[in-house]
């Protein structure tokens with residue numbers, strides 16, 4: 001009996017633009033309110049001219065196509081997009097507690113219970129992405145946001161692709177999170193798969209607990225240390241956390257622990273499963 005609400009065509013006039021939240025490589029992000037509903041969101045503004053210069057139009061199209069179809073509590077929602085003559089606008093979920101890397105830099109490093117909860121949420125999000133054959137390929141603190149309830153949300157799908165993939169791209173930004181198989185240049189058959197995100201999850205776990213990335217060095221040395229898996233884990237890291245890091249930072253992609261095994265790992269279970277009493281109470 002009730003008319004389905006017509007899918008509204010989005011346009012800039014629908015939004016009241018608030019403060020600038022920050023800037024990505026190719027655009028700025030503003031707090032915004034949709035006038036008719038009062039809905040708060042983050043409006044990412046990309047300038048077509050800059051995208052052309054950067055040769056990243058394809059990447060943005062892919063980011064929109066991939067992120068629009070994702071629905072998971074630990075993946076930042078892309079509600080819609082629209083454009084005018086000069087700009088492309090992405091209507092994104094607003095993450096109330098901002099960028100995770102700022103919290104990490106401020107706290108220097110996270111206590112093991114907090115790092116374990118974050119890694120458990122990352123594993124759940126990656127499991128969801130991989131089930132849809134999406135590889136993120138750019139997991140790092142800078143691409144993770146924190147929601148109002150402290151939950152984390154993977155954002156910035158600009159580098160994500162559908163698996164398997166041997167797309168060649170010019171990397172920019174940090175090398176710290178690159179897995180060894182993406183460093184090996186040359187033959188076209190260097191296909192890589194979802195396992196690249198598991199390597200990055202290992203680097204992320206290390207950085208959450210230690211406060212710096214495991215292979216951090218000069219660009220040349222970083223690549224060499226990644227290719228050799230040359231890293232050391234400080235003694236203040238618990239044996240369980242050490243075990244998980246070593247099972248993720250494995251040179252051979254096929255020998256890396258699976259996401260299911262990450263979720264069942266003693267270090268995760270120790271910090272993430274409510275005790276029997278607590279669950280009876282809640």
Ligand SMILES: CC(=O)N[C@H]1CCN(c2c(Cl)cnc3[nH]c(-c4cn(C)nc4C)nc23)C1
Pocket residue numbers: 021022023024025029042044092093094095096097098099145155156
């Ligand atoms: C690459 C990129 O877009 N990075 C950031 C900029 C802000 N942006 C946000 C996006 Cl895309 C979504 N939600 C956000 N919330 C915040 C934020 C909240 N506080 C309290 N402080 C900030 C900052 N920022 C965002 C993503």
